[in-house]
Amino acid sequence: MIEFASVAAFSDLHLSFLERLVLTIGIAVNTIQANRRTEELLAQSQRLALELQEQSAELQRTNAELEDKAQLLSEQKGNIETKNREIELARLGLEEKAQQLTRASAYKSEFLANMSHELRTPLNSLLLLARLLAENSEQNLTPKQTEFARTIHSAGSDLLSLIDDILDLSKIEAGRMDVQPTEMRFSDIRGYVEQAFKPQAEEKGLDFQVEVSKDLPTTVVTDAQRLQQILRNLLSNAVKFTDAGTVTLRIGPAAENVVFDIPALTNARQVIAFTVVDTGIGIPDDKLSLIFEAFQQADGTTSRRYGGTGLGLSISRDLARLLGGTITVASMPGQGSTFTLFVPDVLAPDAVVAPLPPSPARAGLPSSLLMPPPEMPKPPEGPATPRLEGATVLIVDDDVRNVFALTSALELHGMTVLYADNGADGIRLLAEHPEVDIVLMDAMMPDQDGYETTRSIRRNHRFVDLPIVFLTAKAMPGDRESALTAGGSDYITKPVDLDQLIELMSSWISGSRHEENQ
Incomplete structure (x- = not known):
């Protein structure tokens, strides 16, 4: 707005001039405003153009990154598809291998069953006839001939023991060895061990002792057959490798300072230790771990003094694991060895199928020394001295x-x-x-x-x-x-x-x- 003032009244001329001047000034002001607006719009346009240019450049960069990522995703997708095909092929291969293993396991089981039958069948007649010849009931054989028959029976029993050991090892490796917990009296274990091994020890001039701690309960719940098998192996080795001195079996609670890493032992109410101590030839330190491997012995040379296959301790170690326990050994060459079997006082019944009864000829022992397996049907009660004559x-x-x-x-x-x-x-x-x-x-x-x-x-x-x-x-x-x-x-x-x-x-x-x- 523009105001004009005068000390005298405006003339018509003045008013006419002012009217024209106002119009000119208005046009000039409008022009100035228009130019200013134009400049503002130009500046805004330039800013927008610059921003658009920057956004376009950013968009191009983004598009380029997206293209790179799309290419990467495409490559990854291709790799994933390749991996999936490889995984599928591997899965099919594993399924085929699993089927092959299943078939191989079935073939192995069938082979073992057939071999067991085919090997035991001729051994049965061989051992029975050798036994009859050795008894010489008709007194028509010379002492030398009866000795021949006893030797045949002994060799056949040794062969049977080897067959049984190999079958046991195969069953353990296949996971087909089951356990059946039963209650065993320590007094029965002592009687069994003394009856089985004291004559053998005395024949070699050894002092054989069985010591049962008074701190033990009356019974232990474990698999009787497998426990006997382990004790037979340990005591047989002790007598076999001891030429002079003593063989002792100690049965008692495990020492309190013994640390176990086996859950069945750490969780047991009480751990029972069966310790076999001998004064035999001992075992070198570098052989202590080797003796628990299948077919391995401390002395495996052709000049070794003692026979055997090296299966007994391997089987005993695996059987100890089945019983929830373990076996340790300490030995000094020339001074003797100490083998200790640790088992829980109560073995949880993990097995469904009862174990097979052992063959009496396995250890060369009378069948009366073997405790009967659980769940075997008992013969009916009869007279105290049954007779077969006339049957x-x-x-x-x-x-x-x-x-x-x-x-x-x-x-x-x-x-x-x-x-x-x-x-x-x-x-x-x-x-x-x-x-x-x-x-x-x-x-x-x-x-x-x-x-x-x-x-x-x-x-x-x-x-x-x-x-x-x-x-x-x-x-x-x-x-x-x-x-x-x-x-x-x-x-x-x-x-x-x-x-x-x-x-x-x-x-x-x-x-x-x-x-x-x-």
């Missing part, structure tokens, strides 16, 4: 060598022996001879095996209570259960201990007759 036995077995050996042994006890080499003939003979008192049944036979034959016999109500004892070379896990499930009364693995067989047959026959007379 009739039916042997169903396709191996004539075993039949010959068994027949020779049983006839010496006054028994009448009938024989069938297959299941169908066995059923027929049984129907024709109702006087049969007991059946000895083989498991593996052509056409109709022992299991199906036994089931067929049991379907006849006349033979529901007839004692049927499986006398078989099948000694793999599950074989015993298969025999008992099929209807078998009892189960013994070949090669059999003749004394055990006679005692078992006497019990079943006497018990059966006792029930018939009631």
Whole structure:
């Protein structure tokens, strides 16, 4: 706004001039304002253009980065697809390997079962006939010849021990060795050990001692068969490698300063220590770990004095683990060795299938020294002195060598022996001879095996209570259960201990007759 003032009144001329001047000034002011606005708009346009240019450059950089990332993602996607294909191929390969391992395991198990049968079957007749010859009941052999027979029996027993050790090792490696916890009295363990090893020690002039601590409870809950097997191995080695001095088994609580890294021992209410101490040849320090490996011995040279396969300690270590325990060793060459088995006082029942009964010939010991395995059906109660004379036995077995050996042994006890080499003939003979008192049944036979034959016999109500004892070379896990499930009364693995067989047959026959007379 512009104001004009005058001391005198504005003339018409003045007013006309001012009107024209105002118009000119207005145009000038508008022009100035317009120019200023134009400059502002230009500056704003330039700023926007600059910002747009910067944003365009940023967008280009972003696009370039996105393109790089897209390329990288594309490459990663390709790599992932490649990896996925490789993983899929690897998975298929692993599945194929797993199937191959499963088949191989099945083949191995079948092979072991068949080899067990094929090796035990001839050993059965060999050991039985060697035993009969060594007894020389007809007194027609010279002392030298009976010694030959005893040597054959001893060598056969050693071969059986090796077979059993290899089978045990294979079962452990395959995870098929089961444990069955039962309650064992320490007094029974002591009696078993003294009866089994004191004569051997005295024969070598050794002092054999068993010391049981008074701080122990009356019993321990563990697998009796596996514990015995470990003690047999440790004590057999102690007697074997000791030429003079003492062999001692100490049974007591583990020392309080002993630290365990095995959960079953750290969580146990009490840890039991079975310590075998000898004054034998000892073991060098560099061999202490080696002796627990399969087929390894402290002295593996061709000039070594002591025999053996080197399986005993390896199997004992693995069995100790199955019992929730461990084995330690301390030794000084020339001064002796100390092996200690640590086991929990109570073993949790992890196994479902009971272990197989041991073969009496395994350790070269009488069957009476072996504690019976759990859950084995007990023969019926009979007279205190059962007699086999006059009894009739039916042997169903396709191996004539075993039949010959068994027949020779049983006839010496006054028994009448009938024989069938297959299941169908066995059923027929049984129907024709109702006087049969007991059946000895083989498991593996052509056409109709022992299991199906036994089931067929049991379907006849006349033979529901007839004692049927499986006398078989099948000694793999599950074989015993298969025999008992099929209807078998009892189960013994070949090669059999003749004394055990006679005692078992006497019990079943006497018990059966006792029930018939009631």
